[in-house]
Amino acid sequence: MSSPPTVSSPLRTSGVPAHTASDLPPVVERFCRYVQIDTQSAPTSATFPSTAKQMDLSRLLVDELCAMDLADAELDEHGYVFATVPSSLPAEDAARLPTVGLVAHVDTSPDAPGANVRPLLHPDYDGAAFALPGDPAVTLDPDRQPALRAHLGHT
Incomplete structure (x- = not known):
């Protein structure tokens, strides 16, 4: 069984689960299950x-x-x-x-690991930088990844 995605919000960007998978829209819940299946190619x-x-x-x-x-x-x-x-x-x-x-x-x-993928969702993304829960040294920051700015307000 797959693990639930980490859902964070502007007030909860530490990756602490804020919702359960059952709170997610069905299409998001399915996608989160699918990405946790290792389908890495050779x-x-x-x-x-x-x-x-x-x-x-x-x-x-x-x-x-x-x-x-x-x-x-x-x-x-x-x-x-x-x-x-x-x-x-x-x-x-x-x-x-x-x-x-x-x-x-x-x-x-x-080129990237296929096992142990854990989705990280940011409902209504506020544009702030955030660290990955499994490795706080890895951050996504709109100042370094400007493409993030195109996703303000998106999940």
Whole structure:
């Protein structure tokens, strides 16, 4: 089981958990679970996927798609997940429209650790610098990472 994300706020930037995973919107809760699954790739591998552990997330995705009543959700031997989301339009309208495909990958870079990832959320980010809870010597600071300023008010 994955550990809950650390949720901090402008008043709570030390990384102390402020909420439980059940307080998060479902899409955020899912994302936080997904990023904790080690899907690190192996660039020298000749297999697809490049590591067997990538199948862990793919299997979970199929299970969750089936739980959402996407009856045709399936996983192939290469780790590709397929499912069809039925149209909410009347059948005659849906038949005239093309099917949309969504494509994504589950592997993560071998250049950073893939295990023991713990999401850190900052609801309504206030623009202040903050230290990572696992290593207070590592900080993210808008003065050194100006791109952070584009995320004021975001989670």
